[in-house]
Amino acid sequence: MAEVLIADDSEFMRNLLREILEENHTIVGEVENGVEAVEVFKEEKPDLVMMDIVMPIRDGIEATDEIKNTDPSANVIMCTSVGQEEKMKEAVKAGADGYITKPFQKPSVMEAIQDVVPS
Amino acid sequence: MKVYDGSQTEQATDSRPERIKVGIAEYEVTTETAELTTSGLGSCVGVALYHDPTNIAGLIHVMLPVADEMDDGKPAKFADTGTELLIDEMEAAGADAGELEAKIAGGSDMLDFSEGGSGIGDRNITQVRETLTAADIPIVGEDVGGDHGRSLRLETETGNLLVKSANREDQRL
Amino acid sequence: MKIDVQSLDTFNRLAHEGAQEATASMAQMTGIDATVDVTKISLIDRADIGEELGAGSFVGVEFGFEGALSGDTVLVFERGQTEEIVESMMPGASTDDSMGQSAVQEVGNIMMSGFIDGWAEHLGASIEHTPPGYIEGEGAEILPDGPETGEHDQLFVFRSEIGWEGESVNFFIYMLPEYEPMAELMAEYAETDADAIPIEKLAVFNQMTQQGTERAAENVQQMSGIETEAEVSQISFVPIEDVPRQFGEETFVGTAVEFTGAPSGFLLVLFDEQSAITVAEGLMPVEMDSDELTEQHKMAIEELGNIMTSGFVDGWANVLQQSVDHTPPRLVHDMGRAIIDPLAAQLGQHQQHAFVIDSKMKTDEVEFESEIHALPNEQELREALDELDVERADKTDADAGQIF
Incomplete structure (x- = not known):
């Protein structure tokens, strides 16, 4: 049972992720942009952040970079529609621990989480 | 059998007034009883000019604010040169420029991705106002800005400008 | 082979003017005022040509052309609109199928001859065309298979949409030249290397x-x-x-x-x-x-x-x-x-x-x-x-x- 923060600007996607994650995990926050993601991360210290890339104000890669600088032990999985190799490399550089492309199937989300925060 | 000899044949008109479509970066001026229409104004602006004593009417659909640097020989594409052109054409058709009235619609800021400063819709409206003011033509009706599209119909008998939108009530200017 | 924006523009204009001329000759014959809404030049997969016709029923004329350019050209009317055209030329004829067909064929022939002549004149070369053939069909099926494509099975297609006042699109003109000669011609018209x-x-x-x-x-x-x-x-x-x-x-x-x-x-x-x-x-x-x-x-x-x-x-x-x-x-x-x-x-x-x-x-x-x-x-x-x-x-x- 991990504490998870969801960062995605789409309410539809946040709902979808919550439905999938709630079964086995605790959602400690839902935010809409990279700035809020960093703030809530610092307050809640979740075990895992599910991070979208394309978000207003601050994107998910920048937010991941800051979260990892604040706390190198943080776990961040990118959860994005972007399937570009260059972006994946940027995400690795920022310190992301996993990468899920939308649209996703429930098992692949569970598996990615299991890899990053084993229960 | 109708004989045609290459000369233009006039069709008998039905009761409905003739509809004349005005495309983007186009204008029409008419002295006849007609409806001038233009559709799908987003950030584009429709400028309607009307000369009440003679019922001469004109409508232009402009796309961008100023012609200067982009000048490509299409004056009707721009708010400044287009509005001037429409005024000239109204005069050429017999309207007294001193008696013209204007109605404007469009210039929405929907889908404007420009960062900082004002968007194209705003700048189009500002430019149309400036050009009309410079020509001493009053704006007697307007429906501008917002974040929705508009279609226009100018009735030459009355000078009424009907503004239609996808998700709003029609407006009559 | 390189083309540029200038050469694309030249040919786009040529097609647009041709369509305008064709539309004007129809107005002369029928008194029906229509305007060319848009002319575009597209590079498209051969199989996808005519997709915009949807499932509608069309009639029209088709002919082949040869010379400075070779290929097919087609003019299609929505079937519902032809009645108006035929009536305006020959009152009463629209009830007679063969007369109607012949009227469409004649309007189409005159319209498209003007279209082709415009191209020939601009290119300073002659373009011969075959006698017009009457065609009818549903959606894209009405169009010919199209001439030779390039190695990627794509064609440059010139397409004009022409509308009646107050109505949506009513007829289409297609020009489907063979890929290679068209590409070569456009390359010839390219002016600079800078924006190739x-x-x-x-x-x-x-x-x-x-x-x-x-x-x-x-x-x-x-x-x-x-x-x-x-x-x-x-x-x-x-x-x-x-x-x-x-x-x-x-x-x-x-x-x-x-x-x-x-x-x-x-x-x-x-x-x-x-x-x-x-x-x-x-x-x-x-x-x-x-x-x-x-x-x-x-x-x-x-x-x-x-x-x-x-x-x-x-x-x-x-x-x-x-x-x-x-x-x-x-x-x-x-x-x-x-x-x-x-x-x-x-x-x-x-x-x-x-x-x-x-x-x-x-x-x-x-x-x-x-x-x-x-x-x-x-x-x-x-x-x-x-x-x-x-x-x-x-x-x-x-x-x-x-x-x-």
């Missing part, structure tokens, strides 16, 4: 776009369960003010983004209202069963648009080994023409013409259709095409598993 477009890469780009559309269609299917097929993908060239003209007043729902990278530009994902409701219902974990478009539907469409946008541009980024960023999607719900107009205007601040990439996907199961339209910055698209390594064109996929 490698013509073969344009075809490869088109195929990549087709893959992008297929990817987006897969995304729709995975998310909504609606089996969706990519139908068409083409790249067209038009004066910037003609970009919104290919859209009407019908209401669409969808998303718009600005993308930055190589190239930058705008991208729209659009659904007609019924399709939007259908697909949004499919996306919802819980059925809403609403006939109206609700806020929940819009939220779902917004995310679907986001995912389809990525599906569409990612392949391009991967082939070029660069990243293409896009803004969060903005939801739109408005008249089609009003949606695209601000995007065209934003590009129009820096360019007089535009390349428009149009894709369409649909399904036979339910009433569902979706369109993707991309408006790249002209100069950046040219640069990107220049850098495109044709050998890498199939490297559209990225595997996160190999990187993480």
